[in-house]
Amino acid sequence: MTDTPAPRHIPDRLDKPLSSAIFSWEALLVVVAVAIFAVNSFASPYFLDPWSLSDLTFNFTEKALIAFAMALLIISGEIDLSVAAIIALASTMMGMAVQAGAGTPVLVAVGILVGLGCGAFNGLLVTRLGLPSIVVTIGTMSLFRGVAFIILGDQAYKGYPASFAFFGQGYVWWVVSFELMLFLVAAIIYWFVLHRTSFGRRVFAIGNNPIAAQFSGVRVDRIKFILFCLTGLMSGIASVLITSRLGSTRPSIAQGYELEAITMVVLGGVSILGGAGSILGVVLAAFIMGLVTFGLGLLNVPGIVMSIFIGLLLIIVIALPILWRRLRGGR
């Protein structure tokens, strides 16, 4: 097309940056987080203390690390319910390594590699056999933890080297724990990968329409496989942290973490149906869940009552924009 009558110009975007930022999911989460923070500081005199706030972060860092990878996985239209079981298996393997006299670097490697291996196993089942991930990972959830039970039975592994304690208990600078540091670094990496790389773009495309993505030259199965591996990897890292924090391994470790990580992802505005979401949302959701559980903990509210708050928060925060749109849309 050498010369054509000036083609119709289509603008890049119709920017309304302010209003779109104000009505975004993240803004809603910021409001919720600030509100809870304020309520907490009023409700308990112990809340506004650097060490309290630092301890608070331990309530969510491990789960949030998994939630980052899980967010990518859910955006791509899959899910992994086996993450907590992966933690158990990885921790058990680390325990075996300790028994065999392994030092801290080897332990960390074992934990991460076992996590990666479990993730790859999930990924293979889902992509190679074309099975629905929710079912596959319900199966591997029992399988992985079951293997941990077979190995450990009623025993526990302990005797982790003193230097190993750093990962789950150490502080990098003043009140900034290693876990918090890792959480922040991971948040930046995942934000970059999801929102600034072609890999992330492909993840969104797969989540919105896997078939069209495949026809467009996206290697759908490969990307999904990588995402399962990533989720396994993050579970492995979380396993190192939690094992280090507890200083021991039981097969029942990290029970129920999968639902909390998924709750975090969904609360963070990631569509459970795939195709939409942001890392910033997940970070905010992690803080919110930490604030709620710690704040109520300071008031000695039983954990189960906190979970009511989390459950309500989940439903309300998701229902609000829907109701709002319905009200605005009239009728």
Next chain:
Amino acid sequence: ENVKIALVVKSLGNGFFDAANKGAEEAAKELGDVDIIYTGPTKATAEAQIEVVNSLIAQKVNAIAISANDADALVPALKKAMERGITVISWDSGVAPEGRQLHLNPSDTGLIGETIIKLAADYLPEGGDVAILSASSTATNQNAWIDAAKKILPEKFPKINLVATVYGDDDSAKSTDEAKGLLKSYPNLKAIIAPTTVGVVAAAQVVTDENLIGKVNVTGLALPSEFKKFIDNGSSQAVALWNPIDLGYSAVYLAYDVAVKKEEAKPGATLSIGRVGKVTLDDTNSAAMAPPFQFDKTNIEKFSKIY
């Protein structure tokens, strides 16, 4: 400004711990300047208990008296508490020595181990097969009692044959399945020993349902109020337990001794536990409160009204 003592239990809602809390409140009243924070997770896991401990640290309580879900996993969190100047003792279900200043056993471990076997043996003059239905495989105290029981079995009760140990995880459904499995696998089973209040109820209910009353005797550790029914219907001859009210009471006294009276918790030290008396710490800084108390047809009515 009152002294804040946190009574941390394995899980909320358990009748045993609610009774212990009664004792703790009683101790607080006696001591005068004590506030009790009765808390714990709803799910009996170490991770949940750690979150509870963290919030107690933030609240700057004076002392934590904990019945732990896991002897090892809680150590780092409790160490942190001690570093921040909080007195930590464990009671009922203990924490490894480096995670607490002292531990109060409800009773002597060896004695409990012996008692649970004896409860079965008393009604089996000819001897026979027995099995243990425990709580979770990670429960510190149950494991210690079972070990003690196994140790004395050959010398003191040669005719008693322990055929299996299974775990019901303090979950009534799982305990039921396991009890049923025991009855099926060991048709000659004469007694099921369940040293846990959830398991013992499940086992007694199974024996009742399968019409094995009189053939299989259920025994173990049980709360009289929860278990009275099964003593009455004959599925169990007798069970034992210490007084949980006294246990909670004593735990608070010990915490107060260390935190406020600044008594040193070291091997050989003798500490006062109010109306219950005195305890002496052994070389792991542990002490036992009282021998287990036995309930049977003659006294269950009375105690079921108390706890």
Next chain:
Amino acid sequence: MISGARTTLPLVGRVGEPASRSDAGETGWGGDISMCQDLDMLVDPHPAHVVRDPPHKGEGKAPRLTLSGISKSFPGVRALHDVSLSLYPGQVTALIGENGAGKSTLVKIMTGIYQPDAGIISIDGQPVTLPSAHAAFGHGITAIHQETVLFDDLSVAENIFLGHAPRTRFKTIDWRTMRKNAKEVLDTMGAGHIDADTRLKDLGIANKHLVAVARAMSIDARIVIMDEPTAALSMKEIEELFLLIEFLKSEGKAILFISHKFDEIYRIADRYTVFRDGEMVGEGLIRDAGQSQIVRMMVGRAVDHIFPQRKATIGAPVLTVSGLSHPTEFDDIGFELHRGEILGFYGLVGAGRSEVMQAISGITRTSSGTIALEGKPIAPKSAADSIEAGIVYVPEERGKQGVVIGLPIFQNVSLPSLKRTSKTGILRLAEEFALARAFTERLDLRASSLSQDVGTLSGGNQQKIVIAKWLATAPKVIILDEPTKGIDIGSKAAVHGFMAELVAQGLSVIMVSSELPEILGMSDRVVVMREGRIASVYDNKELDAETLVRTAAGIAA
């Protein structure tokens, strides 16, 4: 939001601009698409109301169903505005309009699936409301919808009677009667070969459509609506459908027939109603109206669709396929595609053409055979491989395989080209926008911005995105699978013009199509497939429709 309003108006310009370009005589392909005779129309895209035939009142009969003043808006889109329509007993009314004119929306209003924002529906002169599909059944309205409404895992009988199954005394489903009735319905339609007990997923595509028709017939209806019923049927089945329509007419049913194919409309319809941009712009008796007159109402000006004439400068072979086989779908496929050539692939629906094309572009695996591009053998294992090699496949099913609804326009366009628009995996938005702009503006896309979600575009504009995204990969060979399926006449001409332009630039095109005029009008050579094999290859010099149909159907000359 704003886009919606725009997409409804400018079809005029869309077709018009390439034409004006051709007037400039620059590219040499468009000169023969004399689509634009009325230049005034171009200047004023909103002509004052177009000629409306005086409404003939059904030749004396009272209308069975009348819609008047119907309006319907979706968030940001005004789909229908104050339209009216009448259906008469024993007559077929054709509803005609471009893509997105609002035809299917009206069908959904008449069948109780959508509620109109305003307007009155009357049956036999009585105003009615249709709050649900059930209510519509109750008033004797039945429809064959444009989208599939069938249930793969249910039996044929159940597919026919779902929602109105015969009941026993106890209000439970009467399976025996249902099966019997299903058989009857199928028999009367001449589809007795379909067993009422088979699971729908075990049927071929044509039989599935017959089941859809049977479903519509199973309701004792007085008003029958057919929204593009012939789109997936082969000629034989279309003939049978027409016989059925004649029968329904003789039974005195009022019929609404929607199609983009004028030969069908002239064959079967008695009356017509034309929609443009959600408004009713004309109606009358079909015998009083010529095709050009109707098209003028539809598009707002005359369109005389003649295929672009090309000086075929066919070069060396670009793509050589030989012995390509698949265990169950096709066997021993071999052909050559030359530089600058349009190679047509003709066959009946289900002949396996799409499967072959998907195999060439790496989406499905083959069991044997070779593919060579410019003499070098390639073995694409995925669409990514073939795109990299320079072969792109523009799929048949736009919604399912083409666009990624949920992503904005620019991200759709750049998706297959991400390698080029990103640097070591890091996105460069400026490059993406530039790429998207270059190709969408060239195709004269109508959108409010490049960040608009493609889901909010009309079908024709979505098709442009689909073509743009694959063109943006700078391919050597482009395979277009049914590029004009379900597309209105104006957009069709634009696509054809564009194809001609591509080959003029030296690209090679494979065009899969089931439409004879398109095949005859566009291809240099034609490959005919039948039941998974190549039946014959023809040069288009002196090819005629009959030869093609005979070969495709396997009937000896």
Next chain:
Amino acid sequence: MKNFLRYREIWLLAAIAVLIGLISMRFPGFSDPANLRQVFNDTSILMILALGQMVVILTRSIDLSMASNLCFTGMVVAMLNAAHPAIPIPLLIVAALLVGLVLGAINGLLVWRLNIPSIVVTLGTLTIYRGATFVISGGAWVNADQMSPAFIGLQRAVFLGIPVLSWIALLVIALFFLLMTRTALGRSIYAVGVNPTGSVYAGIDVGRTKFIVFCISGMIGGLAGYLWISRYVIASVEVANGYELNIIAACVIGGISIAGGIGSVGGAVLGALFLGIIANALPVINISPFWQMAISGSAIILAVALNARGERRQGRIILKKAEAA
């Protein structure tokens, strides 16, 4: 060929037979009718729950809150019984059904009216319902001693040689069979799962159908709540914690497709039985209970893999036609 589903169930039945055979090799008494009857009785609650979950999964939804519903409703009836032992048991069962229905209806309304994906809604109510149990009970347990003999005794009463619990399960199975094969609602449930947009055209209200299936699963959860509490004679906040995954696993093993539209009453029942047999057999054949988890996990993976194989489209087979011609 005529009926794909039946095919799948026969395979599952065969697998169960093989499983029983294997177990009997180690423990001969296992295949005794009396023992099998007991296994059935022990699995009754899981079967009932799996049926409730099945109707939800068939509509492409999922109910993660069933076990929490069970826990809440169980606590309500246990507390009612403890406080007013005079309330007749049938009335308590009605109360259980109603409480369950309300909890299910809350899920259903959120799914129907607000269009929130069911997995999100029930993930939320999963924790809310269990938390509510804590709130109404103050965390206290209801013990065997506080329950009336009739409350505990009903399901244990033997009628025609079979415990009432088994009868209840059989009744529920029969009702679901009728529902799924003989009623318009049952067929709508399938239709919604197979093709939701198509269902709208066929005059089915998709949202309402989903609402109804959540009501059904809620009532089932409520019924199971009473049965569970009276069976294990303790009502606490921890009752059936995590059991929702067992229920879903039973459905999956029974060949119910998580993508909706495919599955049958027989499949759900057999899937539950399969898990029930494993749970029952492991203790008796002396396999450490620590193996149970890994075995049921492997069974789930195997079952989906096999089911997927059966479901896989074998292409359109254009060539066969050519060969036949």
